[in-house]
Every structure is written in C-alpha cells, then in structure tokens.
Amino acid sequence: MKKILLRWFWSLIEYLMFVPVILIIAGLTLPIENALIYTFTLPLHSLLAVMITVLLKKFKNLVLLILGIVYIFAVSCIWLITSAVTPEHMLLYILGTAFFFYWGIRRGIAGGSSMFFYTGGLVIHGLSLLIIGRSPVLNPLFNLSLVLAIFYVLFALPVANRHYLITESQQKNSLNTMPKSVIHGNWIIVSAITILIGILS
Structure with missing residues (x-):
C-alpha cells in the first residue's frame, strides 16, 4: 500500500502543476458544478490505475488494456446516468478518464518521481x-x-x-x-x- 500511495503522490504533484488548465477546459465545456466534480475526480482514476498496475504487475499489458476499457466505459455510464450529457461533455469525460487512467498505469510501472x-x-x-x-x-x-x-x-x-x-x-x-x-x-x-x-x- 505504501508503494501505491507514494507513486500516486507523485502523480498528484504533477496533476497540481496542470490543474488550472484542466479547470479552464472543464469550465468552458461543462456546467460549473460538473466541471468541479470532473476536475477533482480525475486523480482518482490515476489512483485506481496505479493500484491495478502494482497489484497485477505480473499480468500482460493486454489485461491492463481490457481493464482500462471496461473502467472508462463504466465511468462514462456513471456520467451519462447522473447528469445531462451532450456529445461534447461525453467526449471530455472519456478523454479525461482515459488519459488519467493511462497516466496512472505509467506511474505504476515506472514508480518514483518524474x-x-x-x-x-x-x-x-x-x-x-x-x-x-x-x-x-x-x-x-x-x-x-x-x-x-x-x-x-x-x-x-x-x-x-x-x-x-x-x-x-x-x-x-x-x-x-x-x-x-x-x-x-x-x-x-x-x-x-x-x-x-x-x-x-
């Protein structure tokens, strides 16, 4: 667990570096409340990806890819059910979730700080x-x-x-x-x- 939290910590430091850009994009695309929820839940996607990568490090990349696709689909469905979604909104949700999940996988594999x-x-x-x-x-x-x-x-x-x-x-x-x-x-x-x-x- 310490290894997972440490790797996620460094992804958070990197996230804090770019978070205002995310806020601007989300604020221009989504309603303010949704923009805030979207922005501050993105690191959670990285945390889950780090956990999966560290715990399933013996599995091949194909397994991680399948899990990532399933996870992105699940998150997209949650947004679809809980809020009014336009195609632009859904595109942002999918891209954000995919990017931060991938970021978490890279952090889980590489470890340490960048x-x-x-x-x-x-x-x-x-x-x-x-x-x-x-x-x-x-x-x-x-x-x-x-x-x-x-x-x-x-x-x-x-x-x-x-x-x-x-x-x-x-x-x-x-x-x-x-x-x-x-x-x-x-x-x-x-x-x-x-x-x-x-x-x-």
Whole structure:
C-alpha cells in the first residue's frame, strides 16, 4: 500500500502543476458544478490505475488494456446516468478518464518521481489566473484557482524541488547536507512567486 500511495503522490504533484488548465477546459465545456466534480475526480482514476498496475504487475499489458476499457466505459455510464450529457461533455469525460487512467498505469510501472520542470507550473498557474479572472464564464472559478496556485507554490513546488535537489546532490537523507546557498535560493524563488500571485489576484 505504501508503494501505491507514494507513486500516486507523485502523480498528484504533477496533476497540481496542470490543474488550472484542466479547470479552464472543464469550465468552458461543462456546467460549473460538473466541471468541479470532473476536475477533482480525475486523480482518482490515476489512483485506481496505479493500484491495478502494482497489484497485477505480473499480468500482460493486454489485461491492463481490457481493464482500462471496461473502467472508462463504466465511468462514462456513471456520467451519462447522473447528469445531462451532450456529445461534447461525453467526449471530455472519456478523454479525461482515459488519459488519467493511462497516466496512472505509467506511474505504476515506472514508480518514483518524474523530473518534471516543476517551475513551469508557476507560469501555468499565473497565466491561468489571468485568463480565468478576465473570462465571465470562468470567473466563478477564480477563487478556487487562486487557492490552487497558492497551494502549488507553498506545498507542491517545494516538495518537488526538495526531492530534485536531494537527488541531484546525491544526499537523500537530509537537506542539511546541501549547500545553504542552494536552499536559500530555492526559497527566495518560492517567496517571489507567492508575492507575484498575490499581485495578480
């Protein structure tokens, strides 16, 4: 279970990097309530895929493919039953479920953390705040987007940077073994971006 949660944790960090883009797409396509449910249930598809991949690691890829198709069909049926669905809505539900299920499978197979350019998430969140704040359709999502941006800066980015710096320095037991200038520089960047987000809001 620890292995599953750890691999899912890193998929969540990556998810937080792109979540404002998902919010924008969902907000422009779906009713606001459905957009929120859709956005925040996507990581659950990855969790299930990670669990299946780790627990059934001895099975061939064909089994995972069949399970994925069945799961995507089941999720699509749930959306069809519980909400008013247009072809555009259904396409988004299917694509989102399929992508995050596939993402979870890759995470379950690869394990560990990806060396994403996590600071790119700062640009994504900053631009998304501007887009959402200026769009009448998306404006109801602005406060949520701001909270997600702050959470990304204060939690997800430091965690990702911490892991990256520890890996790079090959000192995996403590940040205290790394040069203080590197640590201070890391926190200066985080502080500066926090102020920038405050100004944008």
